[in-house]
Amino acid sequence: MANEVKIVPLMPEVSTESAKPQNLRKHPRIIESIIQAFLFICGAISIFTTIGIIVYLGEEALGFFTSSEVSLFEFFTGTVWQPQIGNFGILPLLNATLMTTGIAMLVALPLGMCVAIYLSEYASPKMRSFLKPILEVIAGIPTVVLGFFALYTMTPLLRALIGKEIVQVYNTASAGLVMGILILPLISSMTEDALSAVPRSLREGAYGLGATRLEVATQVVVPAALSGITAAIILGFSRAVGEAMIVAIAAGAGPNLTWNPFRPAETMTGHIVRISGGDLSYDSIDYNSLFAIALMLFLITLLLNLVSQRIIKRFREVYE
Amino acid sequence: MSANPQRDEFGNAQSGQTEATNRFIFIPNLTSRHRRGRIWAIVFLASTIVGVIALTALIVTILNDSFGYAAIQFTVQPETLAPGEKTLEQMTCPELASLLEENISPNRFRQIQSEKPFSERTQRECYELVITEVAKPKAVETWPLFYSLQYRHELALYVEQKYPGSELVFRSWISKDFISSHQSSDPLLAGLRTAILGSLFVIAIVIVVAFPVGIAAAIYLEEYATQSWINRVIQTNINNLAGVPSIIYGMLGLAFFVRALEPLTSGTIFGATVSTTANGRTILSAGLTLALLILPVIIINSQEAIRAVPSSLREASYGMGATKWQTVWYHVLPNALPGILTGAILSVSRAFGETAPLVVVGASTFITYDPGNIFSKFTTIPIQIYQWTSRPQDAFRNIAGAAIIILLVLLLTLNATAILLRTRFSRRLI
Numbered sequence: 001m002a003n004e005v006k007i008v009p010l011m012p013e014v015s016t017e018s019a020k021p022q023n024l025r026k027h028p029r030i031i032e033s034i035i036q037a038f039l040f041i042c043g044a045i046s047i048f049t050t051i052g053i054i055v056y057l058g059e060e061a062l063g064f065f066t067s068s069e070v071s072l073f074e075f076f077t078g079t080v081w082q083p084q085i086g087n088f089g090i091l092p093l094l095n096a097t098l099m100t101t102g103i104a105m106l107v108a109l110p111l112g113m114c115v116a117i118y119l120s121e122y123a124s125p126k127m128r129s130f131l132k133p134i135l136e137v138i139a140g141i142p143t144v145v146l147g148f149f150a151l152y153t154m155t156p157l158l159r160a161l162i163g164k165e166i167v168q169v170y171n172t173a174s175a176g177l178v179m180g181i182l183i184l185p186l187i188s189s190m191t192e193d194a195l196s197a198v199p200r201s202l203r204e205g206a207y208g209l210g211a212t213r214l215e216v217a218t219q220v221v222v223p224a225a226l227s228g229i230t231a232a233i234i235l236g237f238s239r240a241v242g243e244a245m246i247v248a249i250a251a252g253a254g255p256n257l258t259w260n261p262f263r264p265a266e267t268m269t270g271h272i273v274r275i276s277g278g279d280l281s282y283d284s285i286d287y288n289s290l291f292a293i294a295l296m297l298f299l300i301t302l303l304l305n306l307v308s309q310r311i312i313k314r315f316r317e318v319y320e
Numbered sequence: 321m322s323a324n325p326q327r328d329e330f331g332n333a334q335s336g337q338t339e340a341t342n343r344f345i346f347i348p349n350l351t352s353r354h355r356r357g358r359i360w361a362i363v364f365l366a367s368t369i370v371g372v373i374a375l376t377a378l379i380v381t382i383l384n385d386s387f388g389y390a391a392i393q394f395t396v397q398p399e400t401l402a403p404g405e406k407t408l409e410q411m412t413c414p415e416l417a418s419l420l421e422e423n424i425s426p427n428r429f430r431q432i433q434s435e436k437p438f439s440e441r442t443q444r445e446c447y448e449l450v451i452t453e454v455a456k457p458k459a460v461e462t463w464p465l466f467y468s469l470q471y472r473h474e475l476a477l478y479v480e481q482k483y484p485g486s487e488l489v490f491r492s493w494i495s496k497d498f499i500s501s502h503q504s505s506d507p508l509l510a511g512l513r514t515a516i517l518g519s520l521f522v523i524a525i526v527i528v529v530a531f532p533v534g535i536a537a538a539i540y541l542e543e544y545a546t547q548s549w550i551n552r553v554i555q556t557n558i559n560n561l562a563g564v565p566s567i568i569y570g571m572l573g574l575a576f577f578v579r580a581l582e583p584l585t586s587g588t589i590f591g592a593t594v595s596t597t598a599n600g601r602t603i604l605s606a607g608l609t610l611a612l613l614i615l616p617v618i619i620i621n622s623q624e625a626i627r628a629v630p631s632s633l634r635e636a637s638y639g640m641g642a643t644k645w646q647t648v649w650y651h652v653l654p655n656a657l658p659g660i661l662t663g664a665i666l667s668v669s670r671a672f673g674e675t676a677p678l679v680v681v682g683a684s685t686f687i688t689y690d691p692g693n694i695f696s697k698f699t700t701i702p703i704q705i706y707q708w709t710s711r712p713q714d715a716f717r718n719i720a721g722a723a724i725i726i727l728l729v730l731l732l733t734l735n736a737t738a739i740l741l742r743t744r745f746s747r748r749l750i
Contacts, residue, residue, distance in 0.1 A: 031645070032644060035645050036544055036644075038536065039536045039539055039540035040540055040544070042532075042533045042534075042536035042537040042540060043536075043537040043540040043541055043545070043551075043554050044554065045537065046537065046554060046557050046561055046615065046616060047557055049561060049572070049615070050557050050560070052572055052576055053564070053569075053572050056571070056572055056575035056576055057568070057572075057575075059575075060575060110367070111371070114363060114364045114366075114368070115364070115368045117364050118364035122361060122364055122365070123368075131368055131371075131372070134371065134372055135371055137375060138371060138374065140666075140669065140670075140673075140731065140735065141378070141673075141728075142672075142673025142674070142675065142727065142731070143673070143676075144673070144702045144705050144706050145378070145673075145705070145724050145728070146378075147706070147709065148381075148382075148705065148709050148720060148721070148724060149377075149378050149382075152381060152385065152717065153378070153381045181371075181374045184371060188371075212353050212354060212356075212357040213357055213361070214353075214357035214360045214361070215353070215357075218360075239563075239565075241565070242564075242565020242566070242567065242568070243565070244566070244567045244675075245675045245676055245702075248676070248679075248706075249706065249709055269565070269676065272567055272570075272571070272676075272680060273567070273676055273679050276570075276574065276679060276680045276682070277679045277680075277685075290571070291571060294568055297565060297567070297568060298564065298565075301564060301565055301568075302560065302563075305560055305563035309560075
């Protein structure tokens with residue numbers, strides 16, 4: 001058996017067949033090019049998505065604005081949104097959106113900051129590994145579940161605390177509060193990332209000058225991470241503006257221009273969900289009006305996201 | 321401003337000025353500074369605990385609603401229906417059918433038979449029919465878990481007085497029947513089966529579409545893309561798309577997949593004969609919409625995973641004479657795969673819980689049959705939760721809670737898989 005070991009020449013072709021080495025450059029690699037083209041197309045799908053959003057939203061919204069029933073001026077200044085009688089003023093919807101978002105930010109902003117500072121500057125590694133997953137879990141809860149929570153826990157709680165006459169069953173306050181819980185992990189985790197990116201040497205320098213832990217956190221680390229924190233806040237705001245299910249469930253149906261957070265009011269997203277959930281016929285003014293609202297929503301969130309990205313890029317302090 | 325006192329302070333120490341000056345700078349505010357520090361430390365901890373409390377409250381609410389006493393009233397007691405020694409559950413389908421025929425109007429009986437003949441129905445279906453059509457149980461009032469436990473005896477008395485002839489049962493709203501029965505307008509009989517199947521169908525399409533496309537796009541951006549304007553546009557665009565609200569994707573899906581591509585998404589192009597006209601509001605449309613929604617997230621996550629593969633691996637591969645694709649396929653991808661999969665599974669779990677885009681795309685509110693193929697109408701678990709939450713009766717709130725538990729368990733399983741993958745494979749890298 002051992003005698004049958006073959007001796008295999010290392011490079012048989014080159015040594016026996018041709019003396020000239022192959023020129024690999026002249027080899028067109030068709031499959032490689034096809035693969036690259038395919039990969040490029042997959043990447044470009046994202047561009048088609050954006051184009052699709054702009055084209056379809058724009059087209060239907062254009063149909064809305066060019067129709068005889070509504071003018072651009074009326075859309076932006078009208079204080080009544082009642083498609084049945086031809087009133088299309090976006091202010092009640094916009095107002096409700098700003099109210100729920102505002103309440104959400106009132107909750108999420110201070111809490112998010114405090115949580116981020118705690119996790120990044122105070123918490124022991126053990127505490128961190130316990131608390132961070134909990135926040136991540138909150139961020140991963142489907143919003144329809146949070147809507148259920150708002151309607152069946154937050155609203156009864158508010159009604160018990162403030163009074164049943166004041167707080168109605170559907171109200172923007174409970175939707176806003178729960179939305180605050182939703183964006184709290186978003187803001188806190190982005191802020192914490194920004195805080196942890198501040199180099200240790202800055203902290204140690206401040207400690208060396210006799211600063212207390214609080215002073216290091218609030219007067220050295222936070223200012224140094226300000227660009228990241230601002231970006232986090234803006235992203236949280238944009239997320240709250242685009243959030244649909246919590247407000248659709250808990251904030252009430254029917255556009256209503258009110259500043260009272262304990263009364264029902266319908267946000268832009270809530271309106272889209274309610275109307276498109278019913279029977280909707282294409283090419284009706286109702287159908288087109290939804291796209292006008294959606295376009296508005298898209299532009300607001302896009303603007304916020306762009307500003308946030310710009311802030312990160314522009315004002316980031318780069319430490320070595 | 322901040323630099324001056326520090327220099328002064330240092331200078332003071334050097335020149336050895338009076339103790340009073342030193343004290344003026346340091347001591348009077350030292351205790352208050354420390355006190356403030358302690359107070360804020362508590363505030364920071366407290367706000368973190370608020371998050372924990374919120375999560376606990378959420379879980380407690382859901383559990384509270386998913387179990388508890390219910391007062392159930394039958395129009396006809398089921399025991400009186402079964403004449404012999406057999407109970408209703410033990411009877412065969414023909415027996416049940418004749419029982420049904422005796423007790424309901426001939427018209428209704430013919431209607432039921434024309435929907436699906438009794439010879440084709442299973443025993444279970446026949447039994448359900450008898451219960452719904454003849455016994456007609458109705459939850460007249462329900463109570464949440466903690467209330468039920470606290471006031472057990474009072475409840476028994478209360479029900480006896482207020483609803484004579486009704487039965488007070490402790491009910492777990494989440495049960496085997498709840499998972500396996502179809503939608504119904506009666507909360508006692510309604511089940512999640514259609515929605516679970518719908519969710520699985522939709523997610524299958526999301527996976528089939530979004531995984532390959534997303535990973536391919538990430539490979540392109542990380543391995544192939546040069547610094548040209550088009551690649552920069554693609555990258556910026558993906559980052560922006562990740563921040564677009566999900567409901568906007570729903571509008572895109574409605575205008576594009578449901579309306580513009582109706583022949584494709586309703587299956588008429590393929591000659592699919594669907595008994596009910598879904599008008600493009602199909603599982604396929606829903607899946608494609610959600611795929612677009614999570615695509616940017618998958619791409620960004622995969623890019624990070626690919627970027628984490630050390631470049632020495634690529635260089636070694638090129639050094640052996642491998643082509644670009646060979647390098648990517650045999651070296652980069654296998655090493656990046658755990659990271660890619662983790663990110664992809666997490667984004668799928670996001671798609672699993674999405675509601676708003678599917679409402680907009682046109683999920684059906686009430687279907688009582690299993691989705692047959694990707695061109696059927698659909699409903700998903702979150703859609704069902706939304707539907708049930710918006711109904712006024714108490715009992716719907718209970719089954720919404722039960723559905724939430726099922727949804728959360730499924731999501732937890734998905735996320736646990738992702739975490740397992742991450743911990744299992746992350747050690748092998750580098």
